[in-house]
Amino acid sequence: MTLARTWSVGLAGVQGAMVEVEVDLAAGLPQVVLVGLPDAVVRQSVDRVRAAVVNAGATFPQRRITIGLSPASMPKQGSGFDLALAAAILAAVGTVPRRSVDRLVLLGELGLDGSLRGIRGVLPAVLAVARAGFAQVVVPAANADEAALVEGVEVLAAGTLGEVVGHLTGKAPLARHVRGPLPPAPPVPDLGDVVGQASGRRAVEVAAAGGHHLFLTGPPGAGKTMLAERLPGLLPPLDEQAALEVTAIHSVAGTLPPEAPLVTRPTFESPHHSATLAALIGGGSGQIRPGALCRAHRGVLFIDEAPEFPRAVLDTLRQPLERGQVTIQRAAGSATFPCRAQLVLAANPCPCASAAGDTACTCSPLERRRYQSRLSGPLLDRIDLRVNLPAVTRAAWLDGMGAPEPTAVVAGRVLAARAIAAQRLAGTGLSVNSQVPGRLLRERWPVPRASLQLAERALERGVLSVRGFDRVLRVAWTLADLAGRTVPGDDEVAEALGMRLQRAAA
Structure with a gap:
């Protein structure tokens, strides 16, 4: 028998789906046929696997090799199938026992020298493994801590294809990976740094307590950006389910820091005003990836200099913000990402953006109206809080030399208010007033x-x-x-x- 099978995982958005990898060896001219809707990266994996197998000290079969990825109707994307392809080929040729791979899930990209490299989306992939009832998964050592966040699945970490072969043959079994303690969360900007701006401080406190969207206007130097950056520090830490959701999104996006496998604090995303629709919402020519809105799930999306953004790009935020998720359609398929984020807009009152305010403004009334009209009415109608920040006066600056309330004090009030709201909303499936x-x-x-x-x-x-x-x-x-x-x-x-x-x- 020259047929072997093993398992890997394909991703659609932040949802994983089990993929069965089958390899059949037949007589004929040496060639490799790959079927099952592979993208260009998966098709190129054949050459990576051939070089990795040879450099790992094994023999690549010189026969007709047919590789099937099932379900055949699901598009296969990314380099995460490399390890499963190599293991199935080695099992088909008899280098490793077939029974050692038929219920094993393998994830990872292979280097030409046989090294095993980290990949994106390991957390949602291992979550899919757990749902499907598999007991073991082999992942690159770089992704081991992330994979170990999932309970009920034994994670085996490997650094090279040779280590995986040694495990499958029983010569050098891989030990179960045990995740170490999570590193402490990095410090957040303190609200005590904001001088004056009582109305702005009140607005971010209310926004944090109720999950409301916020629009800040004012001259340069009024503190719009400082207030927005301090909003995530006022939000409660993420619970276990929310932390896994956010971590899965950042894992797929490739923005998960290797030293912090679990995101435990609300995130903060601040795209530049040159960001495209795909960068803000999500998309891409190949694998559909989450945009800034999705990466801000359970956190804050800050749109600074909002009138400088193309109006059509900002208007695409309207429906996703209300629904809490966005579905991106492509010819090859679709992907759905959660995006329940708090939107914070910031804008100058006019194009000249004079720091001295209206007294030094050189803009005509028509220019001011035209500038402010770049933000559509339907988008602004979804903003709960709209606050004008005046320029910081000398008196306010001197008062700020005292001791403004720090983030910890305000966050305590926010946490208490959210607890009251959660008690009132118990049984409705809602958690904050804005929902x-x-x-x-x-x-x-x-x-x-x-x-x-x-x-x-x-x-x-x-x-x-x-x-x-x-x-x-x-x-x-x-x-x-x-x-x-x-x-x-x-x-x-x-x-x-x-x-x-x-x-x-x-």
């Missing part, structure tokens, strides 16, 4: 009509849409949670409305 549908908010947790007079008046005048009215209610509930109140009152609704209409009034 509560408007109908559920009005029917299950109604706010007294007497407290809604200002908001209803704004709705009648047309300065507030129905969606905006619901968002005012969500922010009011967040303010009530921060104040320890059981229901929003006049003050909470008024403050929420002020944060909603502040830019429009300006």
Whole structure:
């Protein structure tokens, strides 16, 4: 018998799917036929595998080799199939026992010298291995800590193809990899560094407590970027499920630091205004990869100099932000990525961006309107909090020489407010106020009509849409949670409305 099979994993987005690798040796001219919708990288793996097998001291068969990747209808992408192809070929030729690979999952890219190199997407791949009920997986040593995050699967780490052959023949079995302790999370920027800007500090606290989107406007040097960078530090650490979700995304994207196999803190993504739609949302010509929005899942997506972005690119954020996921369609298939991120926009009030404010502005009213209109109304309507930051005055700077509240103090209030909201939302599948549908908010947790007079008046005048009215209610509930109140009152609704209409009034 010259047929051998083993297993690997293919990726579609952040979901893994088991791929059966079959190798058949037949008489005929030496050639390799690879079937099963392989991409260019997988087709080139044949030459890498041939060189790696020879340089590892084994013999590559000089026969007609047919390699099948099943399911045949699923596109196969990336270099992670190299090790499985090599093991199946060696099993078919009899170098290693066939039974040693028929229930073994192998992941990794081979170098021409037989070395085993790390690959992207190991965590979602091993999660798929666990769901499929396989007991063992062989991964490159560089990915071992990441693979060991999954419970119930024995992870075997190897550095070369020769080590894998020694394990399969029983001459030098690989030991089970045990993950070491996670390194401490790196320090986050402290909110105490922000001088003055009481309204901005209040806005990022409310945004963190309720998961609300935020829009900051103001002259250069007002602190827009500083406030946005300190928002992730106010968010609670990721729980186990969220940490695995975020880590899987960064593993597929190739942005997972090797020294930190598990992402435990909310992430912060800040793309440049020259970023394309694919860079912001996701895509690519080959394997579909997550964009900045998806990498900011459970964290913060900061769009600095928002009017400088192409309007069409920013408008693509609208639906993904509401749905919490984005599906990217390509001719060869589709991929779905989670993207429940907090959006923070920052913009100067006008093109000249004078640090002295309106007194030194050289822009005409038409230029200011044209500049501000680069952000579409439907996108801004999805922003809960809109705050104008004034230039920092000398008095505010001198006051800031004292001791502003640090991140730890504000984060404590945010954590307490989120706990109150989670208790109220128990049983709904929701965790923060920004996710509560408007109908559920009005029917299950109604706010007294007497407290809604200002908001209803704004709705009648047309300065507030129905969606905006619901968002005012969500922010009011967040303010009530921060104040320890059981229901929003006049003050909470008024403050929420002020944060909603502040830019429009300006």
